Amino acid sequence: MLTFASLEDSLKHYFGHDTFRPGQKKIIEAALRNKDLLTIMPTGGGKSLCFQLPALLREGLTIVVSPLIALMQDQVDALQDNGINATYLNSTLEYEERRNRQIAILKNQVKLLYVAPERLLNERFALFLDRVHHDVGISAIAIDEAHCVSEWGHDFRPEYSQLKQIRQRYPQIPIQALTATATKRVREDIVNQLNLRSPDIHVASFDRSNIHYEIQPKDRNIYLKLLRAIRAESGAGIVYCLSRNRVEEIATRLKHDGIDALPYHAKLPVEERSKNQTSFLRDDVQIIVATIAFGMGINKPDVRFVFHYDLPRSLESFYQESGRAGRDGEPSKSVLFFSFGDRKKIEFLIEQKPDANEQKIARQQLRQVIDYAEGNDCRRKIILRYFGERYSGNCGKCDNCLNPKPIEDWTEEAQKFLSCVARCQEKFGTNHIVDVLIGSRKQKIHQYGHHLLSTYGIGKGRTADEWRMLGRSLIHQGLVGQTTDGYPVLKLNKRSWEIFRGQLKVEVAVDKSPGKTTTAYNPRQAEAELLFEKLRKLRKQIADRNSLAPYMIFADSSLKLMAQLRPKNITDFANLSGVNEYKAQQYGDRFISEILEFDRQHQLPVSIPSKSQMATLQLHQQGLSVTEIAQQRGFAVSTINTHLSELIEMNQPVALNKLVTPDKQQAIIEVIRQVGDMTLTPIKDSLGEEYSYEEIRLVRGWWRNNN
Template sequence: MLKYPQLEKALKYHFGYDQFRPGQRQIIEDALQNRDLMVVMPTGGGKSLCFQLPALLKSGLTVVVSPLIALMQDQVEALRNNNISATFLNSSLNFYKVRSREEAIMNGKVRLLYIAPERLISDKFLPLLDVVKEKIGIANFAIDEAHCVSEWGHDFRPEYRQLILLKKRYPDVTTTALTATATDRVRVDIIQQLGLKQPSVHIASFNRHNLYYEVRSKNQRAYAELLEIVRENKGSGIIYCLTRKKVDELTFKLQNDKIAALPYHAGLSDDERSKNQTRFIRDDIRVMVATIAFGMGINKPDVRFVVHFDLPRNLESYYQESGRAGRDSEPSRCTLFFSFGDVKTIEWSINQKTDLQEKLIAKQQLRQVIDYAEGTDCRRTIQLAYFGERFPANCGNCDNCLYPKPVQNWTIEAMKFLSCVARCKERYGMLYIIDVLRGAKNQKITLNKHDQLSTYGIGKDKTLDEWRILGRSLLHQGLLEQTTDGYSVLKLNALSWEVMRKQRSVSIAVPIAQKISLEEGNAKAAEVEVLMHRLRSLRKQLADEQAVPPYVIFHDSTLKLMAQIQPKTLHEFGKLSGVGSHKLAQYGDRFLAEIQAYCQQQSLQPQKTNPVYYAPVDNFPSDTESTTLKLYEQGFNIQEIAQKRNVKTSTIIQHLSDLIEKNQSIDLNQLIPLERQKKIWQVLDVLGDIALKPIKDYLGESYSFNEIRLVKAKWQRENRKT
């Protein structure tokens, strides 16, 4: 096999990265050997680089097929910012701009062309492409969002089916198909529909290590919890809803609560939608509220949280939409609010379908989403199993793993369940099997004579929900399989027989009423945070000057390295991951000057090593905290201080809790009775440093968030000492 020892140098020179992400190098090597490729790589895994770098190392034009205008513009802006000649052709351009760009392509001045599928295969554009082929050559066709080719994918687009014309017209030009989500069935369909010739298939792990997954009950407090998530998580976020009406209502409520949020759905004009998206991408607003059905096509790497306030229609969509969080590999949060009201809404929509097969598949996909939401197994295990990937039982980064339900040995029950599937000759779905186990007296069981089976009625001691939990867990653990044709028929596999032969035990998690949420506890050095803020401000200024999104200048991860290492010279600056040759020349002096100014103000020497430094909390109160402290020392209570300062009492509570944590002279006994302090303290010792809500849930309604916040501040201070 050919080796390419210079690839890392090319990667650093053009894109600023020191090493490839998992799987990228092998894909690029195969691309340089002129092979057709089928690439399945999760959002944030670095798919784009797999065709962008080969485009710079091969002669000719690389044509990138993309279905979304916003995605084209994002990628082209990012490439141009790395001094790479790229352009796009779409409906946003007038006649003169199209002609100008076509001339640049014909003259060999463009390495990557982004184009929509319908324009690419049009009678008007194909003759131009023929000339390009003869004159400068075509290096590759990169089909992005390739799942759109397949009717079995979650976002089928008929125009993608016509792309097989490219293989027929240009048989010697390689094709790279790329997608973030594809089941086995969809992958096979993509290869067939695009006419790929003996493609090299690359399937990266679907596991996104940096994403925290949780499911919450959508009850009366759901909006308050949503608001807490938005306020606790710094940075940008996306909130998905089922309907346009819900998007508009939620946006209005968030704006009233002083959250910089805008709506995004198909009911808005093209101009308003485009403006809202641009403001979100450029960090002018924090939160985008969008319909699940309407694809945003954003390429924003620093989305810190994605919330599904309504239920998604299928797991594939949920994986892709939640995957828009943390594309820069930084810790991010994915929250799903679940209610059966949403299930009814989606069921109504499904029932409007006229095609029986489509209806069956949609219902099965909805059942899989419900199984995920109600599941007690590791969230990753459930998600990855959907894509055919096995995952160990505990990921350590989801609600079910961090706050597990009690586990019980259900091997005997599993043997009964699987034995019943076998005796029913693997022809039925889960509810039918449960009916047989529980001895249901219905006509179908009687007609099939399944009331005469040895397994009939042997599961009367368990409820319908308990058997359903077991059935789901068997599927999630890979101990049972299910058909994907819409009928959800249960099928045994080799592991099923191991259970029935007593060669494998089965444990399942038993649900409990309370669900505890995660509080991000990643303490950051005070000086790193201050410098990060200054560097973000500089980045925003430069981005606004160039009318590009801030992440096009540098990603957050690169800014973090600048703040941690504090380079002193251009040479040191150029070594940072994310700083390529062009960006070093374009931005190096400006960012170095900002770092140097900060160091001089702080009388600090730049650090020469790059470990993250976790500094103790600064004991000096801020100016506003000092004002509150003086009024408190004069004997005013919380309400009086708030009134004098013309702020909310919650603001004063926050000041006092911060002052307590900074070891200032706040007598907690004057604010909260000692017995109540002790009770809260005991709960904190048990639950640890987590969010306020689960602590309050544990204590009950008689305890307030304010009391808990104040005691928690003292608890944190004391625990830090030890």
């Protein structure tokens, strides 16, 4: 086996990445100590690496339990394209091929074996595993999609509940359970069902910071709105619909309007469903229109947008489905088209459920989705609160944050609302509290004697919608609690009492205000985007020849780095994030040739400083500081810094060493080499608080001039 100086070195060797994503290294270190593990990491967080890298660093075979054939085949293909010895055994293989793979396993030529739970529990296969355990050694068992083990999970599978037999058969082999989402109840159930021994439990943040969340009204022109939205996007996308008929209708209309789209739902013939999925994974079509049947088995990291044509049934379903976008960490979009007509459809479906308790839970789940859709608060804050995670501040990336509503002080109204909750003895939900506040004459009010409360009718100065909006905001901000047992009853908490005592001010977003942002044309960025598209076409050609999905060759993020940094030799190419030595040798020459040819055809014209920039340069050469130049010219300091960075990029005589210390320059350059130079935020995030945006911008100017 190969040995490495650090885990980071092994990460670069096998997977081409320079750094771990948040939480990965800690989990891998625990796995290498042979600990039982439960890892909750959202889609796109990199949970597969948490069992794949330890498998490559330990002696013996790691068994991976995967629920879907397509999913295991996808992961094995991706590993093999990285030069990693992985395989699967499933029902799609002929006897001879299955036997050859088993021989390779017994010869210790395989590091990762993917199997379905049914096969793992098969007695004949168990005898084969006993031989592997004796001759080669089984280093660990990883159970992917572990929420399937729990009846409280969103995708329970009975065969998963029998996996505890593996612990009984191999009591000394560490087990690692992994899933994208699991409530506290589901986590406890996983630990018990799999008989995990004092497991290290790692719960990563559920925040998908690269996803832009947005709600759009759904009206009679919804299809045209969807069509325009798709035409405005680039890359692959998913459109989720509630019914099979709607899926077929939308897919047909999109094809008629020139969009490469295919349907996917449970009633399609298995072969057609598989063919459509493969076409989407390999970028032969741009759009898949699907019901929720298109879900867990989709391992496509470069989905750029997910549109919900219909209202999802629960906030957890919405999170799972919208999370199919941007698994590679690149900017992506989630748009939910919302109308009350969809609400009525789902309420009708709920009424068809025979079990009263199921109806109760489904209604609460629907209310949570509607609260999300109608909420004026940060969308990300609402989603994370659902998973028990508090998000401070606003994300600055969702529609509510980008087009903020005016903030008003509603402390007095909040005190009235919470006082009514208290006087109703914390036994009712938002709608009942609102009815009391506005003085409703509903029978339920009189039945409980709430028309006699001091809070009855004290909210007549506001509409019922305004009070409901306040109730949602109090819940989303964590200023009042809400039960989750099917009846969403409001409960006062510590922060509620701080509002009563005047120790906490309540601010609420109350209105809609349009806002637009404009982006200046950047010729360098436009050129990089053009090269990126050429590299995508090259990647597709190579993938088609090798019968692979394009993202298995290189991720979009790696192609963007190629387009920005434009490596001219194999050494520089291999240093890119997402490129390991194996892939550099396999594909490097083709991509470098494409980049060199592009450079020959496209040369940006030499820029000439403007009069304003030259005035800044003259004062700089006279020895004035940035602040002094800004004061003398009557400009903001940021404007002068922008002038200087642009002058440096134009190869003008700016004394960079007087503006940024040489050691900081070197650190900034190292990060630019890793993440590219198109946007400052990723550079700043890597460097930390000691580095200012002004310093980064100045050094970036030098980098661009010299590369």
